[in-house]
Amino acid sequence: MNTPPLAERLRPRQLIDLIGQEHLISKGGILQTSIEKGKIPSMILWGPPGVGKTTIAGIIANSLELPFFTLSAISSGVKDIREVIEEAKNKNGAILFIDEIHRFNKGQQDALLCAVEKGIITLIGATTENPSFEVNSALLSRCQVYVLKSLEEKDLIKLLNIALEKDAEISKKNIILKETESLINISGGDARKLLNLLEIVCDSLREGESITNELVMNVAQKRVAVYDKKGEQHYDIISAFIKSMRGSDPNGAVYWLARMIESGEDVKFIARRMLIFASEDIGNANPNALLLANNTFQAVNIIGYPESRIILSQCAIYLATSLKSNASYMAIEEALTAVREKGDLFIPLHLRNAPSKLMKDMNYGKDYQYAHNYENNFILQEFLPNEISGTAFYSPQKNAREEEIRRFLKERWKEKYNY
Numbered sequence: 001m002n003t004p005p006l007a008e009r010l011r012p013r014q015l016i017d018l019i020g021q022e023h024l025i026s027k028g029g030i031l032q033t034s035i036e037k038g039k040i041p042s043m044i045l046w047g048p049p050g051v052g053k054t055t056i057a058g059i060i061a062n063s064l065e066l067p068f069f070t071l072s073a074i075s076s077g078v079k080d081i082r083e084v085i086e087e088a089k090n091k092n093g094a095i096l097f098i099d100e101i102h103r104f105n106k107g108q109q110d111a112l113l114c115a116v117e118k119g120i121i122t123l124i125g126a127t128t129e130n131p132s133f134e135v136n137s138a139l140l141s142r143c144q145v146y147v148l149k150s151l152e153e154k155d156l157i158k159l160l161n162i163a164l165e166k167d168a169e170i171s172k173k174n175i176i177l178k179e180t181e182s183l184i185n186i187s188g189g190d191a192r193k194l195l196n197l198l199e200i201v202c203d204s205l206r207e208g209e210s211i212t213n214e215l216v217m218n219v220a221q222k223r224v225a226v227y228d229k230k231g232e233q234h235y236d237i238i239s240a241f242i243k244s245m246r247g248s249d250p251n252g253a254v255y256w257l258a259r260m261i262e263s264g265e266d267v268k269f270i271a272r273r274m275l276i277f278a279s280e281d282i283g284n285a286n287p288n289a290l291l292l293a294n295n296t297f298q299a300v301n302i303i304g305y306p307e308s309r310i311i312l313s314q315c316a317i318y319l320a321t322s323l324k325s326n327a328s329y330m331a332i333e334e335a336l337t338a339v340r341e342k343g344d345l346f347i348p349l350h351l352r353n354a355p356s357k358l359m360k361d362m363n364y365g366k367d368y369q370y371a372h373n374y375e376n377n378f379i380l381q382e383f384l385p386n387e388i389s390g391t392a393f394y395s396p397q398k399n400a401r402e403e404e405i406r407r408f409l410k411e412r413w414k415e416k417y418n419y
Helices: 030-037 053-064 078-088 106-118 153-166 181-187 191-203 213-223 232-246 250-262 267-285 288-303 308-320 327-342 357-361 400-413
Strands: 043-046 068-072 095-099 122-127 144-147
Touching (some): 030 053, 030 144, 053 068, 053 095, 053 122, 068 078, 078 106, 106 122, 153 181, 181 191, 181 213, 191 213, 232 250, 232 267, 232 308, 250 267, 250 308, 267 288, 267 308, 267 327, 267 400, 288 308
Parallel strands (some): 043 122, 043 144, 068 095, 095 122
8 A cells, every 4th residue: 555645644624734825725714714603715825835725725624524526627527527517416415625726728627617606615716826817707706715825944954854843744753853954845835745855855764863954855865756837847847848849759749748738837937938949949940830830839739737737748749850940030139239339320211111201302212222123022122221231130041931031032132241
């Protein structure tokens, strides 16, 4: 029989054992009062990871002795919601807890409305994101929003001591908590992460040994793999993902994509980075890449997890196996450098707009040649300020599509630009 993780073994079953969130659970607090009265509203619990959102939902269900259903917005869809609602209809009240409810798209959130409205279920949604932006207004209007606060250092130290003294597995080793700074810093205020790290550290110690900052750092570097959506590894993994696609390795791209998906990374964040990549790293070598990336962004924004994983994978593989060019990216970077170094250069008169007689009298628009009046819709004329005339910001690269562009430009601009 597998032993549950320490964080689960220590999960409070009643409000009196919950650490932190005194503004909600202390005597006279809104949740304490609601539970005492035996009736709670549908609610959204908004707060950072590991501060008690899931625990509070369980405590409410346990205290009111109601059937308790749980869904994760990462892996559940409308079908799962409807199945829970059907089952809840046969109960005399039921609680549906949805973790990371902000990941539900509009259609999934709308599927909850009728059941919440009729009281078939009492919804408890947990989110780390501002519900004003991530939960649709119709559902939000039917719920109370309760803000959970980050745990303070004293709360986290209290939690560590409880684990060392009261957990059946750890307490028998009589481990001494000598230093706490590394434990608290690495966990980032996340109680679940703190307890998981503590358990790993305690597993490495013999009876009667002490926990020190140095020991925690050594153990963490060897054993702890953390994906923090706002921390360093968040940026390291997206960097590995982008570099795999840039290096034309679909296998690396799909692996790092899987790491992000499994960790619950925001589907819009992943799709947004692929949209940028399609222009920055592929550009005109394959213009269809931008179209596919944009369609991917739109699609996953509507569908959400879990189905979005397939769309993200298709797009990542397409981008990784596409011809590459950063010429468009380099062109705008060089043009921006010229603007910053040379300031606001004089706009040639023939390129200026002349909506009034005064402007025409000042030669605005004079001598401008309308390209469509000439053969091949082209006539050689100046489109840059005099000071940077002849500067080629865009340099096509050696791929089939841009070689075609190079030939096009060379044919027309051979007297002006070095193509």
